[in-house]
Amino acid sequence: MKTILCYGDSNTWGHPPFRSLAEIGPRFGFTERWPGVLRQTLGADYWIIEEGLSGRTTAFDDPIEGTHKNGKTYLLPCLETHAPIDLVTIMLGTNDLKTRFSAPAYDIGWGIQNLASMILNSAFGPNGSAPKVLIMSPARIGKLSSLAELFIGAESKAELLPMHYRNVAETLGCSFFDAASVVTTSDMDGIHFDISEHQKLGKAVAEKILQILA
Secondary structure, eight states: OEEEEEEESHHHHTOOOOSSGGGOOOOOOTTTSHHHHHHHHHOTTEEEEEEEOTTOBSSOOBTTTBGGGBHHHHHHHHHHHHOSOSEEEEEOOTGGGSGGGOOOHHHHHHHHHHHHHHHHTSOOSGGGOOOEEEEEEOOOOOOOSTTGGGGTTHHHHHTTHHHHHHHHHHHHTOEEEEGGGTOOOOTTTSSSOOHHHHHHHHHHHHHHHHHHTO
C-alpha cells in the first residue's frame, strides 16, 4: 500500500466558501473535500492522510492567528508520525498572500522550497529514503468579498506563484502541478473551493500521483 500525505491549508481541510463570518457553514465531508476524492479515485492500494490546517502558511509565523500556522513548525513531526510516506503533496501559499505578511511571490516560493527541502532531506520515506514531493501551486485569487481587506494586492502576486513553484520543483527534482489548471475559487469569497471544484481537483491529483508513482 502506498501512503500519500496531503499537506495544505483550509482548502485541504475542506473549509466551505462564505460571504461573512456569520455565515460560515460546516466543514465539507470526508468524501466531498479533495483528499477524500483522491482516496476514492486511487482506491484501496493507497492510504491518504489529510493534513490541512486553516490559515497555514509556507514558512511565516502568523502574529494574529499564532505561530502554529507556520507550515515549517509541524512538517517534520507530521512526517515522522506517519512514516513511511511514499509521497507528500504540498499546496500552500494562499495565506502567505495576506496583507499582514507583505510577502512578494518570490519569498513565498522560497517558503515552498524550504518545505520541499525538509521533506527531501528526511528519512521518512520507504526503507529510510525520502518521500517524493508534489508541489502544487494554489488556485488563483477570485472575486474577494468579506476577505478583501485581508488580501489587498494578492491577486497579482498569486499569478506569479506557478512560475516560482515550477522553478522550485525543477531545481529540487520534485513534481509540479498547477491547481488553477483545473479549479477556480468560489465567487462567494474568492479563496475557497466549492464542492464541485474539490471533485475536479481530487481526480486530477490522483492522475498526477499515478504518473509519479508508476
